Amino acid sequence: MAGRSTEGALVCAKNYGVSNEPGETTTDPVISLRSASVARGGRTIWSDGTFDIPRGQIVAVIGPNGSGKTTMLQVLLGLIPPSAGTVTVFGQTPERGNPRIGYVPQHYSEAVGQAVRCKDLVSLSVTGTRWGMRRSASDADEVEAALQAVGAADYADSRMSVLSGGQQQRVAIAQALVGSPELLLLDEPLANLDLRNQREIVDLLAELQRSRAITILVVVHDMNPLLAHLGGSVYLLDGHAHYGSVGEVVDSDLLSHLYGTQIKVVRTAQGDLYTRSN
Amino acid sequence: MLHAFMIKPGLLLANAGYQSNWVEVLSQPFMRNAFIAGSLVAIASGMLGYFVVVREGEFAAHALGHIGFPGATGAVLLGLSPTLGLAVFCVGGALVIGALGKRASERATATGTVLAFATGLGILFASLATESSTTVTNVLFGNLLAVSTGQIKVFALFTIALALVLAAIARPLMFASVNPDVAEAKGVAVKALGIVFLVLMGLVVTMAVQVVGTLLLFALVVTPPATALKLTARPIRVVLLGTAIGLAAVILGLVTATILNLPPSFFIVSYSFLTWLIVLGATREQHRSDH
Numbered sequence: 001m002a003g004r005s006t007e008g009a010l011v012c013a014k015n016y017g018v019s020n021e022p023g024e025t026t027t028d029p030v031i032s033l034r035s036a037s038v039a040r041g042g043r044t045i046w047s048d049g050t051f052d053i054p055r056g057q058i059v060a061v062i063g064p065n066g067s068g069k070t071t072m073l074q075v076l077l078g079l080i081p082p083s084a085g086t087v088t089v090f091g092q093t094p095e096r097g098n099p100r101i102g103y104v105p106q107h108y109s110e111a112v113g114q115a116v117r118c119k120d121l122v123s124l125s126v127t128g129t130r131w132g133m134r135r136s137a138s139d140a141d142e143v144e145a146a147l148q149a150v151g152a153a154d155y156a157d158s159r160m161s162v163l164s165g166g167q168q169q170r171v172a173i174a175q176a177l178v179g180s181p182e183l184l185l186l187d188e189p190l191a192n193l194d195l196r197n198q199r200e201i202v203d204l205l206a207e208l209q210r211s212r213a214i215t216i217l218v219v220v221h222d223m224n225p226l227l228a229h230l231g232g233s234v235y236l237l238d239g240h241a242h243y244g245s246v247g248e249v250v251d252s253d254l255l256s257h258l259y260g261t262q263i264k265v266v267r268t269a270q271g272d273l274y275t276r277s278n
Numbered sequence: 279m280l281h282a283f284m285i286k287p288g289l290l291l292a293n294a295g296y297q298s299n300w301v302e303v304l305s306q307p308f309m310r311n312a313f314i315a316g317s318l319v320a321i322a323s324g325m326l327g328y329f330v331v332v333r334e335g336e337f338a339a340h341a342l343g344h345i346g347f348p349g350a351t352g353a354v355l356l357g358l359s360p361t362l363g364l365a366v367f368c369v370g371g372a373l374v375i376g377a378l379g380k381r382a383s384e385r386a387t388a389t390g391t392v393l394a395f396a397t398g399l400g401i402l403f404a405s406l407a408t409e410s411s412t413t414v415t416n417v418l419f420g421n422l423l424a425v426s427t428g429q430i431k432v433f434a435l436f437t438i439a440l441a442l443v444l445a446a447i448a449r450p451l452m453f454a455s456v457n458p459d460v461a462e463a464k465g466v467a468v469k470a471l472g473i474v475f476l477v478l479m480g481l482v483v484t485m486a487v488q489v490v491g492t493l494l495l496f497a498l499v500v501t502p503p504a505t506a507l508k509l510t511a512r513p514i515r516v517v518l519l520g521t522a523i524g525l526a527a528v529i530l531g532l533v534t535a536t537i538l539n540l541p542p543s544f545f546i547v548s549y550s551f552l553t554w555l556i557v558l559g560a561t562r563e564q565h566r567s568d569h
Contacts, residue, residue, distance in 0.1 A: 097465025103458035113456030128453025
């Protein structure tokens with residue numbers, strides 16, 4: 001099952017891959033690191049990152065606490081420059097405000113204004129970067145479309161405070177989808193969700209990835225909910241950043257080393273893949 | 279009046295009570311000034327207050343009033359205008375709070391500590407300055423009846439400027455307020471907007487202190503928009519409703535104070551409090567019936 005979904009996603013990416021920059025092709029990597037390091041307050045978080053992430057798949061970002069997963073997203077967003085080496089996204093140095101990237105930060109629902117209506121929150125992605133009070137009819141359409149795409153249209157007029165964790169996460173994803181980005185970066189979108197909601201969000205991400213042929217990077221603590229849809233993984237190990245395809249990453253030795261505890265990769269008779277710590 | 283009350287309780291009985299010539303008193307020029315100044319403060323607070331509430335900057339607003347207190351008493355000590363001292367300390371305090379940290383929760387302790395120190399400093403300055411007890415009472419509790427025509431001009435100009443600035447920055451400010459991480463990634467100048475906002479807040483607080491005083495300004499700057507936010511989530515409606523509640527509190531408060539010959543600050547704060555209490559009760563009931 002895992003293999004099937006991944007293959008499907010790759011095929012779709014090839015068929016529908018979008019490209020805005022002249023000379024850019026769908027086979028170019030979406031993210032490229034060359035000997036990249038990142039430091040914060042003089043301390044190196046991770047170093048020696050050299051890898052290419054191909055377009056059109058779901059990629060997990062994994063690593064122990066404090067290994068720099070969030071920092072990885074911040075580098076890709078242009079919020080922190082690499083301290084050494086180069087990082088490119090869509091072939092260019094990351095810069096804040098890139099409309100081709102959508103972002104859902106960690107602790108989204110705790111940080112967000114709870115009194116605000118969902119549609120006002122999503123519309124900030126459209127109008128919040130403009131001065132003045134201008135508003136066009138297409139703004140509302142874009143907000144509506146984003147809320148529809150995540151199945152949150154029913155509670156567009158509700159305040160964030162009355163929604164469940166899963167519903168709030170859908171709104172967060174809707175906000176990130178505004179402007180039809182080709183790369184989505186999500187920081188711990190499954191944290192604080194029960195199993196059913198985790199599965200619903202993962203299904204939504206898989207659906208968005210397929211229908212839009214986009215690349216989705218997801219910071220997760222536990223790779224299991226994503227395994228069926230995973231194309232590869234960025235893993236932060238011993239202070240270094242790596243990338244491997246799903247076949248390389250879902251490996252008992254690597255995962256055991258990564259989490260510092262014995263982890264077993266299990267494949268069921270039905271072909272489902274999951275990892276288990278002993 | 280309040281001052282007299284503190285010294286000689288007997289005077290209260292002589293001063294308070296039904297004032298039969300209240301219609302005549304209401305038509306006096308100082309009353310007209312009071313109505314205009316109070317209304318301008320209600321309008322400015324309604325516009326800015328929405329952002330104060332969605333940013334969860336209520337404590338900062340409360341603290342700024344207190345930080346302004348030594349500014350006013352210190353200015354009197356130096357023979358300067360208390361309003362000028364108030365404005366300098368409020369805006370300066372706003373910048374300090376802004377530098378303390380990104381999130382309100384991170385800076386709550388620091389803000390509270392500075393607040394307590396500032397209040398202590400205010401008492402010191404007040405005791406050093408002779409003839410300052412009127413200033414102290416005015417700064418702590420406000421004196422709407424003493425607002426001059428010159429002050430009204432400043433209030434009016436500032437309220438217009440505030441409306442223009444807020445109209446220009448409303449959307450990015452809103453983005454930076456409710457969704458700072460995403461706004462930053464989208465290229466919004468979150469930190470700069472936060473500083474601009476705090477400076478505007480320092481100026482609104484300076485105005486509000488002259489109406490209701492540092493101790494009571496919460497009732498005019500925070501309570502009306504917070505009450506409005508319970509009734510509607512639409513940003514424009516929150517601003518309009520919050521302004522309407524503030525205006526009603528100021529106007530009714532002044533009229534009641536004149537009829538009963540008691541301090542306007544008390545009634546303004548009371549009307550604001552009552553509205554909040556009624557809305558709180560009504561929306562609680564509504565929430566219960568939802569389930």
